[in-house]
Amino acid sequence: MIQSSSTISLSSLNGNHGWVIQKFGGTSVGKFPEKIVDDVVSLYNSSNKIAVVCSARSSNTKSEGTTSRLILSADRALEGGNYKEIIDLVKEDHVNNATLRIKDPEIKAQLIKETLEICDQTATLLHAATVVEEISYKTLDTIISAGERLSCLFVAALMNDRGIPAKFIDLSFIIAPVKASAMDAASGSSAKASLDQEFYDSLAGSLAEAVNKEIPEDSNVVPVLTGYFGVVPGGLLNNIGRGYTDLCAALVAVGLDADELQIWKEVDGIFTADPRKVTNARLLPTVTPDEAAELTYYGSEVIHPFTMEQVIRAKIPIIIKNVENPLGKGTIIYPDNIGRKGEATPPHPPLASALLSASMLNKKKAPTAVTVKHDIVVINVHSNKKTLSHGFLAKIFAILDKYRLVVDLISTSEVHVSMALYNCEDGFHPDLRRAMKELSSMGTVDLVKNFAIVSLVGKEMRHLIGIAGAMFECLAKEKINIEMISQGANEINISCVVNESDSLKALQAIHRDLLDEVEVHSRVAQLKLEN
Numbered sequence: 001m002i003q004s005s006s007t008i009s010l011s012s013l014n015g016n017h018g019w020v021i022q023k024f025g026g027t028s029v030g031k032f033p034e035k036i037v038d039d040v041v042s043l044y045n046s047s048n049k050i051a052v053v054c055s056a057r058s059s060n061t062k063s064e065g066t067t068s069r070l071i072l073s074a075d076r077a078l079e080g081g082n083y084k085e086i087i088d089l090v091k092e093d094h095v096n097n098a099t100l101r102i103k104d105p106e107i108k109a110q111l112i113k114e115t116l117e118i119c120d121q122t123a124t125l126l127h128a129a130t131v132v133e134e135i136s137y138k139t140l141d142t143i144i145s146a147g148e149r150l151s152c153l154f155v156a157a158l159m160n161d162r163g164i165p166a167k168f169i170d171l172s173f174i175i176a177p178v179k180a181s182a183m184d185a186a187s188g189s190s191a192k193a194s195l196d197q198e199f200y201d202s203l204a205g206s207l208a209e210a211v212n213k214e215i216p217e218d219s220n221v222v223p224v225l226t227g228y229f230g231v232v233p234g235g236l237l238n239n240i241g242r243g244y245t246d247l248c249a250a251l252v253a254v255g256l257d258a259d260e261l262q263i264w265k266e267v268d269g270i271f272t273a274d275p276r277k278v279t280n281a282r283l284l285p286t287v288t289p290d291e292a293a294e295l296t297y298y299g300s301e302v303i304h305p306f307t308m309e310q311v312i313r314a315k316i317p318i319i320i321k322n323v324e325n326p327l328g329k330g331t332i333i334y335p336d337n338i339g340r341k342g343e344a345t346p347p348h349p350p351l352a353s354a355l356l357s358a359s360m361l362n363k364k365k366a367p368t369a370v371t372v373k374h375d376i377v378v379i380n381v382h383s384n385k386k387t388l389s390h391g392f393l394a395k396i397f398a399i400l401d402k403y404r405l406v407v408d409l410i411s412t413s414e415v416h417v418s419m420a421l422y423n424c425e426d427g428f429h430p431d432l433r434r435a436m437k438e439l440s441s442m443g444t445v446d447l448v449k450n451f452a453i454v455s456l457v458g459k460e461m462r463h464l465i466g467i468a469g470a471m472f473e474c475l476a477k478e479k480i481n482i483e484m485i486s487q488g489a490n491e492i493n494i495s496c497v498v499n500e501s502d503s504l505k506a507l508q509a510i511h512r513d514l515l516d517e518v519e520v521h522s523r524v525a526q527l528k529l530e531n
């Protein structure tokens with residue numbers, strides 16, 4: 001295979017031939033597994049040692065994928081419903097996939113046998129849950145682990161089938177179980193659970209050990225690691241959430257002291273806006289970890305936010321690339337003020353900017369991207385106290401905390417609080433209803449749905465006076481009503497809540513006025529003249 005310089009990993013360009021970690025999402029495994037093997041893994045494994053980390057298979061969208069099905073099966077088991085039909089769907093999907101895609105009869109038979117075993121073990125676990133009428137976070141995590149085990153068994157089999165020697169490595173048991181005390185068990189919590197840096201460092205070490213044990217140093221066998229990495233304190237789903245495979249890949253990269261972490265998706269990288277919604281959206285060559293985290297949190301699911309801290313601490317760059325376009329340059333996520341492994345720290349920003357031409361400066365001082373988070377509800381609480389009550393906010397947060405509700409945006413006065421929260425249910429999530437009931441003891445409470453959060457993100461926005469005004473002026477011009485406004489404490493995000501029905505118009509108008517290249521130059525020059 002011919003390699004253009006843009007396709008070779010950054011590490012091999014630097015003359016290193018160390019580990020490169022490649023993470024593949026569930027929809028890529030579902031839709032293009034042959035491309036993963038033939039076009040991506042084979043492109044890199046002549047120049048680097050490759051470790052592959054995969055998520056559970058989704059044949060269409062993530063919400064219909066294996067992890068979502070397994071979570072549904074657990075819900076069904078708890079309600080005493082028919083969990084078996086869900087497991088049968090998972091079984092059928094994986095057996096059909098193996099039958100269709102694996103050519104070698106021996107590899108195929110072994111894969112189908114192991115697939116059936118995992119599905120049967122999961123059904124047994126679900127049956128046990130129906131008997132005890134309870135599913136602990138550990139049980140739920142073990143149920144969802146089936147997704148990554150099934151998917152990685154398949155990917156390893158496909159690689160072997162297509163001539164790339166590969167070995168399946170199950171990371172489900174990498175973490176020693178945290179023994180819950182009788183008191184923890186009674187309160188349903190795991191008080192000693194702590195996902196601190198010490199935990200992550202030791203986990204990264206264990207992940208590297210698992211790889212080194214299975215793959216000898218001079219071997220060309222590609223380890224295929226389950227993106228599920230065991231029962232973390234407090235639960236993987238509970239404490240890290242969906243998208244945990246990115247974090248797994250990051251910790252593998254840290255443990256193996258990799259030269260880079262590649263996150264393979266179905267888009268060319270990170271764009272100035274969702275390219276499906278904004279035709280002029282531009283691919284960004286680089287973004288900082290803070291920008292990537294804000295974009296993910298506010299609707300552009302680029303990378304799990306916990307991933308960045310771990311790899312950047314180890315000075316490992318992250319590259320987002322497209323499985324369908326492996327020759328593309330992708331987007332590099334790395335801070336602009338920290339040197340990469342083996343490199344000196346780059347010049348301090350003022351010195352760096354002094355070297356840039358005036359036109360480049362104009363280009364730099366613009367927002368980076370605009371994003372929309374859908375399925376937002378707004379809760380308004382109006383205190384019934386006639387005088388200032390210092391416990392008002394504390395009480396509200398205690399109630400939200402009790403129901404594990406996360407507030408995306410908040411605006412407050414002494415007696416009034418408006419909060420925007422994510423709610424993906426058709427109606428309202430039961431915990432949201434319960435919280436509303438408790439909040440109503442404090443005053444008048446109303447809950448309104450069908451909103452979206454529109455966020456403008458960019459590290460340069462800290463120094464761009466007038467940018468908030470420009471964003472809101474743009475929305476006013478489009479006659480879009482703004483329900484709430486907030487500027488993130490980190491100053492790289494300005495967000496507002498608008499009606500869901502206006503969200504696409506808002507996204508496109510903000511991109512046109514503040515991110516389209518031609519518009520940005522004149523708009524930013526105008527902001528400078530005004531100040």
Ligand SMILES: Nc1ncnc2c1ncn2[C@@H]1O[C@H](COP(=O)(O)OP(=O)(O)O)[C@@H](O)[C@H]1O
Pocket residue numbers: 025026027028062264265266267269270271272273274275276295299300301302369371
């Ligand atoms: N700013 C953005 N840049 C790139 N993709 C974005 C952006 N905002 C939203 N998206 C959407 O995020 C999705 C992420 O890519 P995809 O590979 O499908 O996700 P996953 O790997 O999680 O299954 C794409 O469908 C893309 O349209």
Ligand SMILES: N[C@@H](CC(=O)OP(=O)(O)O)C(=O)O
Pocket residue numbers: 024025026027055056062067068147227241242243244245246
């Ligand atoms: N399968 C898991 C973990 C994951 O990371 O998925 P993905 O890489 O497809 O976003 C989930 O759906 O949450």
